[in-house]
Amino acid sequence: MLLSPGMDAALAGVLGLLVGSFLNVVIYRLPKMLERQWAADCAELVGKSPEPAEPFNLMHPRSRCRQCGHLIRWYENIPVLSYLALRGKCSECGTRIGARYPLVEIATAGLFTFCGWKWGVSWTGLAWCGFAAALVALAMIDWDTTLLPDDITLPLVWAGLIASALRWTGVPLQQAVWGAAAGYVSLWLVYQGFKLLTGKEGMGYGDFKLFAALGAWFGWQALVPIILMASVIGAIIGIAMKFSDNLREGGAIPFGPFLAGAGLTALLFGPSSILEVIGL
Known part of the structure; x- marks a missing residue:
């Protein structure tokens, strides 16, 4: 300071x-x-x-x-x-x-x-400020357009890995690398499974990249609480919007804002606190 x-x-x-x-x-x-x-x-x-x-x-x-x-x-x-x-x-x-x-x-x-x-x-404070700003932008853009631009998601992944390597985030580099890889692959597998069963695309590749970025910033251990919170809150809001007839044409609800919201919650309270918030 x-x-x-x-x-x-x-x-x-x-x-x-x-x-x-x-x-x-x-x-x-x-x-x-x-x-x-x-x-x-x-x-x-x-x-x-x-x-x-x-x-x-x-x-x-x-x-x-x-x-x-x-x-x-x-x-x-x-x-x-x-x-x-x-x-x-x-x-x-x-x-x-x-x-x-x-x-x-x-x-x-x-x-x-x-x-x-x-x-x-400090450099650590500046890094987390940049992380927060990126998530705010991504959440709003995805809500408006169902887009998660590579111009933000990909630099966010690399920034998380670099910040880890420089010891600004407190996450060991190995955990950050595995977090990025696991974040991307896990949602990619969900996407492929959903497409195989329904013939429809349940989410976009931007969601994979955003989840990979969260894994890079918080480490692979944080992925489960982050995805759980994003899924629970997304389901609650989606059901509320359906009953209030506020769904957009086609009934699509972007997942990015809920991932970003869970990421910001992890920033403010720590990933482990998310499990307490959603009652697990």
């Missing part, structure tokens, strides 16, 4: 607000960037030139109101405070701004605050 635990936590919390604001950009834009890339790849395969389009990435164009196109000024983009000052509306056309934007910022700030309090301003 560079300062007192309270100051470290406060600094991490401020950083979390800023990162949370950026995550809102990632959550919205990354799937659209992937769709554009897929469209360009498909056009190239059939011998067509991709249609010209303005640059669209995480930095360009500037953030704007989706309704009227109003460019967001810097003082309208201060995490949480701008949302409160604008009363959750566009300053130009008055269109409502989703409450999810400040909630993502607050959630990220809370997770960063925890990491700063527990590990201080």
Whole structure:
């Protein structure tokens, strides 16, 4: 720790607000960037030139109101405070701004605050902050689009292995490697078994990679409590959504948000506590 635990936590919390604001950009834009890339790849395969389009990435164009196109000024983009000052509306056309934007910022700030309090301003604390930010982004993207982008899941796997090798996570490298391997293979086998029995795909490859990442960060011993919690909570929410007629078209419920939620629970309370939470 560079300062007192309270100051470290406060600094991490401020950083979390800023990162949370950026995550809102990632959550919205990354799937659209992937769709554009897929469209360009498909056009190239059939011998067509991709249609010209303005640059669209995480930095360009500037953030704007989706309704009227109003460019967001810097003082309208201060995490949480701008949302409160604008009363959750566009300053130009008055269109409502989703409450999810400040909630993502607050959630990220809370997770960063925890990491700063527990590990201080250190490489270990920074590593776990990055882990938390990745899970927040993956959970929201998967919930919106049923996609778990390789751009996040694969770096998260490697980051877990590297952090283990550098002794930042407290997980021996051998356990991290076996955790990554077991995480991927276990869900792959479930996928293949379900497909063999039903002829349908019960989950996507992104779920395998996310579970592998959790294994890399927590070790193979944590895989059972994490998958149990994700399955139990996912089943409860799925049944509730079915009875309330809130299921999306086709009745698909992404599994990634529940895996990410279980991973964040393991971060906050430890993998073994998950068994106590679900009553096992």
